Amino acid sequence: MWKSCASAVNKTLNGCNNLRFARLLHAPSNESYLHHPGSEPLAHTTLSEQLVYTVNRYPDRIALRSVYEDLSLTYDQLLTQADALGCALRAQGLEKGDRLAIWSHNTAAWVVGMMAAARTGIIAVLINPVYEKSELSYCLRKTGVKGILISENLPTRDYYGKLSELIPGLQDKKPGHISSDLFPELTTIISASKENLGGTFNYAGLLEDYARQDASKYSKEVGPQDGCLIYFTSGSTGNPKAVLDSNMGVANNIYFIGKRNIFNEAHHNVGVQSPLFHALGSIVTLLSGFSHGCTVTLAAPTYNVPANVDALYSQKCTTITGTPTMFIDMLSQVKAKGIPPPDLKIAMSAGAPCSPQLIRHMQKYLNVQSVKCLYGLSESTACIFQSMPDDSVDTVAETVGYLQDHLEVKVVDDKGQTVPFGSAGELLSRGYNNMLCYWLEPEKTRETLSNDGWLSTGDEFKLSKDGYGRIVGRIKDIIVKGGENIAPKEIEDVLNTHPDITDSQVVGISDDRLGEDLCAVLRVKPGCTVTAKHIADHLAGKLARFKIPKIVKYVDEYPKTASGKVQKFKLRNMIDSGKL
Secondary structure (H helix, E strand, C coil): CCHHHHHHHHHHHCCCHHHCCCCCCECCCCECEEECCCCCCCCCCCHHHHHHHHHHHCCCCEEEEECCCCEEEEHHHHHHHHHHHHHHHHHCCCCCCCEEEEECCCCHHHHHHHHHHHHHCCEEEEECCCCCHHHHHHHHHHHCCCEEEECCCECCECHHHHHHHHCCCHHHCCCCCCCCCCCCCCCEEEECCCCCCCCCEEHHHHHHHCCCCCCHHHHCCCCCCCEEEEEECCCCCCCCCEEEEEHHHHHHHHHHHHHHCCHHHCCCEEEECCCCCCHHHHHHHHHHHHHCCCEEEECCCCCCHHHHHHHHHHCCCCEEEECHHHHHHHHHHHHHHCCCCCCCCEEEECCCCCCHHHHHHHHHHHCCCEEEEEECCHHHCCCCEECCCCCCHHHHHHCCCEECCCEEEEEECCCCCECECCCCEEEEEEECCCCCEECCCHHHHHHHECCCCCEEEEEEEEECCCCEEEEEEEHHHCEEECCEEECHHHHHHHHCCCCCEEEEEEEEEEECCCEEEEEEEEEECCCCCCCHHHHHHHHECCECHHHCCCEEEECCCCCECCCCCECHHHHHHHHHCCCC
16 A cells, blocks of 8 residues: 555665675865765655555565563554554644653664654654653653653553643643643643543554554655754763654664664664664664665663573674674673574674774674674764675774765865865765754754764864775864873773773873873773773873873773763763862
């Protein structure tokens, strides 16, 4: 019934498989500018059309397997449920361009909810499930949501309880008729709880009531340049910004990410470690898999190392993605098992800079055919650079990958002038995947996205003429010691080669004479001791003396965002306040 909706996508996306190794860059001079014209044309399409295209190819293949829910959905079932929920939302008065907040841990209902929004032209607002009332309130008010989808409570997460505190009398309100001074646009709350909660529609009940509804009439209203998803940035200061990504950006970015991972060449089973509200979980892992007919496996509702590792073995995952921290945790348990996951072929690190040592350990202890890196931002949908299928381990260890199809990048100095290849500066990116805007923040949008389409990443980068990028660090993380600019990542990469160090973070702390000095905050292996002298001996001859930290602190765990990024500003605050 959906075949006609996908014909245009089918024509655009078929073929060109033999171009997976193509390197087609245009680098006109010695300046750090690259343009990748693409191995095949961009598709003028939407996320909904991408899903329908996959359903038509693999209707009976398992699309989603939720291990902890004991639930599997085929592609046909996924689309049927998404259409049912989407039609229910439209029946409740949500229209094209309205916002549906998804406030949930990783669950099948999360996936169905996002796809339901895409099918009916509603913008899905992806909210961190660990947010407290004030953070949740900010996100809901910022984006003016008309509907909210919440999941079953967990022992540590009471979604309905927090909403009830924000919306007095919620339990007594009629479903679909929410009225709140705090959230004037909000009318509809859908709960995936097994209980019937006052003021909410029951998720399972809506799927049953609208089971035979087809959302194609709504999806025809949606164009490639319409908004698709809203992500909230995890900035270190101030309130997070709401990034609006387009259907065109999402649909094409997931296709080319999946193609770099050769998802188009075999049936892959992709394991999810990251939370789905983050672009690493939703774009890089879930949707890039869906774009090519993969089976996507949810091992646990929240980040759970034993469950994630067990799924690699029991569910026969062929691909796993995660942040560097997640792979550090995973490797410790895989090594304890004594044998690598037998079916695992691809391991890809993204979401934060990865040390060369960790890349080599991933290759060694996971025994995969291919280790990969991916670099991008929510503001660039997800991906700007990604490893090629035939990249060597050394190439992956030393770069963040090769420029993604149909993108331009350049590296500029603090005056906006393009620097020579191999010189450090800020990375700018331009292409179909750039965000539409920061929601309702035109000034901040202009600060990040120029009139001629260049996106400022805030990352210090080096470009090589062969198309690969190397991240030096966040510009705001650069430490200025006695007038010398020092990139923490350079030091961390060498520290992580010490046999007794599990992980390291280098931060700048206040110093009366130097302005800032270097402090190494270490996680060390059990029973090991690493002193400042040990560090100095290890770094001697590898780094200039002014880059060697003389101050050392120790932690069991780093403060992290829910997506696994280390929050260096919190480490600095802990040191400055004497808590560390």
